[in-house]
Amino acid sequence: MRTRLITSLPLLALAVSAMGALSAPVKTAGGVSGTITFTGTPPRMRPIDMSKEPSCASQHPTPVMTETVMAGAGNTVQNVVVYISAGDQAGAAAAQPVRYDQKGCQYVPHVLVMQVGQPLEIYNNDQTSHNIHPLATINPEWNKSQPPGTPPIKATYAKPEFITVKCNVHPWMHGYFAVLATSHYAISGNDGKFSLAGLAPGKYTITAWHEKFGTQSQEVTVSASGTVTANFVFKALPY
Amino acid sequence: MSRIPLLACAAEFGLLLSATGLLAAQAQTMSRIGNVTGNADAGKREYRRYCVGCHGPAGDGLGENAQWIDPKPRDFTAAVFKCRSTPTGSLPTDEDLFHSVSRGVVTTNMPSWEPLTRQARANVVAYIKTFSSRWATQGPGTPITIPAETPANIESILRGRDVFQKMECWKCHGPAGHGDGPAASTLTDSKDNPIRPYNFSTGSRFKCGETNADVYRIFMTGLDGTPMPSFADLMQPNDAWDLVHFLRTLQPLQTPEAAIWQTWLPAHAKELKPLGPDQGGR
Structure with missing residues (x-):
């Protein structure tokens, strides 16, 4: 059974590339990009006391801060995982x-x-x-x-x-x-920006996950060309 | 390029799946302890009578006594168990669960259920396995092999002392095994409840048994759900037996290892560097 499947793969790839060649002028892949921000009071990160582990403490001239919420200028958030949670053929x-x-x-x-x-x-x-x-x-x-x-x-x-x-x-x-x-994921940088590229046209659910702020999802429709914008705004709860 | 082989393949796969599903479902409602077969329906009655007060009707460890108990009762819905003969991350065997129920867990509120018949304990084990779908989707792990014990002599004990230093056991258990290492006060279990490392000077028994093979098994498989990790990838069987022999000298027991150690030590104490953060060992 397996051999049949494998032999069919190159043929399929050939067929796909042939189709690609025929429709060369039209872009077949779009993308989603956006910025992740939060509203509310920025949670304060605290310095970590590593004095119990001198071999590590000596590597940091200034105390390392906790990384729970890494906010950038304009309340952007780093380390948010954005991925396609539905509509993707993994x-x-x-x-x-x-x-x-x-x-x-x-x-x-x-x-x-x-x-x-x-x-x-x-x-x-x-x-x-x-x-x-x-x-x-x-x-x-x-x-x-x-x-x-x-x-x-x-x-x-x-x-x-x-x-x-x-x-x-x-x-x-x-x-x-x-x-x-999915193989379609991105992680936001300190500017809160992310971008998912190479998506076939269609409807997708994209989800953003943050360790402190939780998850949010939204639906986007990706056309054959161009990039759709999808921004996420998390709410920082006072604590 | 025909579609038929693919379809046939899928059908076969589906058949295979349903067959294994059936087997797994069966394994989930039964337990096998030697020649005794435990039954979950019968186990439910025992559980409702003896176990429910601490482990709760839903098996989530939130029985009405749980709030007064430390360490907390096991949450069977997570299917993460301390005492296993199987590698870290895998499910224990039915025998492992049976031994835990029978032995009880020293330094906790879990008593020995030896007074119940073997059949009753086997039934309880079968019922415990119904609380998590992990039992249906994955079988127990393959028990680790424990090769024959090496001779317990002073060389082995001293090598074991080096292993204790190198593997940094003292970080939690303390240089003298008193459970007072630098990281001890910060330890939490997988549910964020504070937990103490084992204090070797308090007695003869460990949570998962009392023989030398039990000690070997504890650090090679780790106690899942607790800070105690597995050292299986790091130690050869010889190292592991050496460590067992050294650990025995930390206990207030008249074991052969302790006798060897106490005979040797008075004349040689100055040859030993202290264990702990100051790069000790020999």
């Missing part, structure tokens, strides 16, 4: 591994996006032990130790989920794995 998972680093007792990046089934590699760059404890509830929850100089921990996740990651040894270390079913 393709095969990306084969290249995504990398998650522990450096200076921080997670880099703070939010790591990956696709379902995509290989994940976790590195310890510090001179101290970390334990990587992704608190998954839909996927299995595991917890592994990683002393300095040990090889990367490799894992994959089978189901879409936003997973909190923590290190029990260093309680200030908090990060997230965003495991998505």
